Amino acid sequence: xxxxxxxxxxxxxxxxxxxxxxxxxxxxxxxxxxxxxxxxxxxxxxxxxxxxxxxxxxxxxxxxxxxxxxxxxxxxxxxxxxxxxxxxxxxxxxxxxxxxxxxxxxxxxxxxxxxxxxxxxxxxxxxxxxxxxxxxxxxxxxxxxxxxxxx
Amino acid sequence: xxxxxxxxxxxxxxxxxxxxxxxxxxxxxxxxxxxxxxxxxxxxxxxxxxxxxxxxxxxxxxxxxxxxxxxxxxxxxxxxxxxxxxxxxxxxxxxxxxxxxxxxxxxxxxxxxxxxxxxxxxxxxxxxxxxxxxxxxxxxxxxxxxxxxxx
Amino acid sequence: xxxxxxxxxxxxxxxxxxxxxxxxxxxxxxxxxxxxxxxxxxxxxxxxxxxxxxxxxxxxxxxxxxxxxxxxxxxxxxxxxxxxxxxxxxxxxxxxxxxxxxxxxxxxxxxxxxxxxxxxxxxxxxxxxxxxxxxxxxxxxxxxxxxxxxx
Amino acid sequence: xxxxxxxxxxxxxxxxxxxxxxxxxxxxxxxxxxxxxxxxxxxxxxxxxxxxxxxxxxxxxxxxxxxxxxxxxxxxxxxxxxxxxxxxxxxxxxxxxxxxxxxxxxxxxxxxxxxxxxxxxxxxxxxxxxxxxxxxxxxxxxxxxxxxxxx
Numbered sequence: 001x002x003x004x005x006x007x008x009x010x011x012x013x014x015x016x017x018x019x020x021x022x023x024x025x026x027x028x029x030x031x032x033x034x035x036x037x038x039x040x041x042x043x044x045x046x047x048x049x050x051x052x053x054x055x056x057x058x059x060x061x062x063x064x065x066x067x068x069x070x071x072x073x074x075x076x077x078x079x080x081x082x083x084x085x086x087x088x089x090x091x092x093x094x095x096x097x098x099x100x101x102x103x104x105x106x107x108x109x110x111x112x113x114x115x116x117x118x119x120x121x122x123x124x125x126x127x128x129x130x131x132x133x134x135x136x137x138x139x140x141x142x143x144x145x146x147x148x149x150x151x
Numbered sequence: 152x153x154x155x156x157x158x159x160x161x162x163x164x165x166x167x168x169x170x171x172x173x174x175x176x177x178x179x180x181x182x183x184x185x186x187x188x189x190x191x192x193x194x195x196x197x198x199x200x201x202x203x204x205x206x207x208x209x210x211x212x213x214x215x216x217x218x219x220x221x222x223x224x225x226x227x228x229x230x231x232x233x234x235x236x237x238x239x240x241x242x243x244x245x246x247x248x249x250x251x252x253x254x255x256x257x258x259x260x261x262x263x264x265x266x267x268x269x270x271x272x273x274x275x276x277x278x279x280x281x282x283x284x285x286x287x288x289x290x291x292x293x294x295x296x297x298x299x300x301x302x
Numbered sequence: 303x304x305x306x307x308x309x310x311x312x313x314x315x316x317x318x319x320x321x322x323x324x325x326x327x328x329x330x331x332x333x334x335x336x337x338x339x340x341x342x343x344x345x346x347x348x349x350x351x352x353x354x355x356x357x358x359x360x361x362x363x364x365x366x367x368x369x370x371x372x373x374x375x376x377x378x379x380x381x382x383x384x385x386x387x388x389x390x391x392x393x394x395x396x397x398x399x400x401x402x403x404x405x406x407x408x409x410x411x412x413x414x415x416x417x418x419x420x421x422x423x424x425x426x427x428x429x430x431x432x433x434x435x436x437x438x439x440x441x442x443x444x445x446x447x448x449x450x451x452x453x
Numbered sequence: 454x455x456x457x458x459x460x461x462x463x464x465x466x467x468x469x470x471x472x473x474x475x476x477x478x479x480x481x482x483x484x485x486x487x488x489x490x491x492x493x494x495x496x497x498x499x500x501x502x503x504x505x506x507x508x509x510x511x512x513x514x515x516x517x518x519x520x521x522x523x524x525x526x527x528x529x530x531x532x533x534x535x536x537x538x539x540x541x542x543x544x545x546x547x548x549x550x551x552x553x554x555x556x557x558x559x560x561x562x563x564x565x566x567x568x569x570x571x572x573x574x575x576x577x578x579x580x581x582x583x584x585x586x587x588x589x590x591x592x593x594x595x596x597x598x599x600x601x602x603x604x
Contacts, residue, residue: 030179332481
């Protein structure tokens with residue numbers, strides 16, 4: 001099924017992962033704009049699909065899971081029903097137990113939302129874990145290939 | 152902490168469970184009204200809190216879980232930001248693996264949403280399970296006490 | 303930007319509109335499966351994008367809006383994180399103020415959710431309105447062209 | 454109806470507004486914990502109800518609306534299904550067009566989420582507006598009465 005929908009998980013562009021996100025009714029509020037917390041979900045989609053394209057499936061991480069530890073974000077401009085956003089994700093160093101990312105939502109090429117996100121890999125007991133070597137290797141490879149540019 | 156917030160899980164009234172639900176921005180859409188899928192979440196809150204008041208905690212069901220199997224609902228009137236809804240839940244027979252409920256959202260005492268919901272108890276493999284005897288007993292007791300009236 | 307992401311709004315296939323929907327963390331619940339109310343949002347995305355491909359933009363309807371009046375649905379099987387669903391939408395007659403649709407969510411070609419949805423076109427005061435002639439004409443054209451098959 | 458549910462909009466305690474928030478299935482994800490973006494919605498409920506208790510109804514602000522401009526938050530510990538959270542809201546100075554707040558989610562009295570939020574009052578065109586004098590007066594009065602303590 002996946003092959004029938006190319007681009008569904010976004011693509012790499014200029015060293016960043018880019019995911020298109022359409023604004024539907026579910027994303028808006030009575031103010032007529034995108035509800036602020038939806039941008040966090042959009043960014044999570046971007047991170048998930050970036051990992052997917054790098055060959056890392058979150059549902060196959062077993063007892064490990066990525067969680068958001070810290071978030072600093074700016075809401076720059078409103079987006080509205082039917083708008084087509086692009087979520088840009090740029091990764092920092094993936095070696096340790098923590099990972100910094102820069103993400104933004106673009107509307108017509110202009111940023112409307114910007115976030116600095118810190119995620120961690122944890123086990124079922126919530127203890128921080130280092131990235132498995134295989135995962136680190138895939139990140140290295142994708143950086144060397146130029147798909148991903150380090151922050 | 153629970154004792155500090157009486158009424159948080161609603162209460163029984165005229166044989167039905169009633170839960171108050173405030174409409175916040177997150178529940179509305181660009182049409183200025185409550186987004187239709189939110190009523191399903193409101194009803195799920197009602198079911199959860201009704202079970203809670205009957206002494207059944209879903210997070211303590213172990214390998215068992217209640218799932219929605221079937222749903223038929225009518226959206227009668229719109230509700231809006233700041234509205235205070237009451238979710239009314241009436242249970243049918245709880246003996247087998249399936250359970251029918253009637254739920255409605257009231258605004259100022261008038262129904263704005265109505266649903267007939269069929270839920271089932273399943274195990275981790277998705278197989279239907281009969282209700283544990285202890286649970287059935289609690290339902291019986293609450294019906295005999297008049298808290299809950301059978302549909 | 304739209305041209306950069308072909309297929310983002312789905313496509314017509316065998317007389318139905320088909321929209322791919324990836325399951326992200328936001329769509330799942332502690333039961334490890336897609337939260338039941340999310341299927342309603344997925345179906346609303348399907349309807350919106352079907353209209354979009356027919357040239358009808360909901361944000362340009364002015365004082366008119368489509369609302370869900372009635373819904374009957376079956377939850378057949380669970381879907382999980384990372385699953386790729388396809389939302390299939392089939393329209394009935396679009397002439398009057400009400401419109402019946404059949405929608406389903408497919409996983410690997412098998413239905414996991416099925417809904418019969420009744421929507422209505424209303425004005426700001428909530429009064430039912432007949433579809434504008436231009437809209438009806440577009441539906442007719444798409445049906446004659448075979449893109450859309452009447453239920 | 455409101456009188457029937459005392460405490461529904463929380464209350465003031467030690468100079469802060471406190472709102473109880475129950476964790477339902479809709480708030481959790483496949484990781485078994487509260488989905489991170491839900492805390493933002495919980496905090497928005499806290500702000501709305503704090504304003505409500507101060508006599509400020511957002512649906513009566515006319516052409517004005519509060520929007521989130523900036524957010525910095527820490528996710529300290531996970532919360533789970535059935536947990537009862539308390540959302541604490543503390544206001545800074547409300548005189549200008551911007552307002553700083555400190556919010557946190559407490560579980561059993563311990564913080565699990567903490568946020569510094571900057572909100573602004575804007576008109577329909579998105580232009581920042583100063584708080585209406587009447588609103589400022591209410592804030593002053595509540596601070597003098599000791600209900601609200603300035604950050």
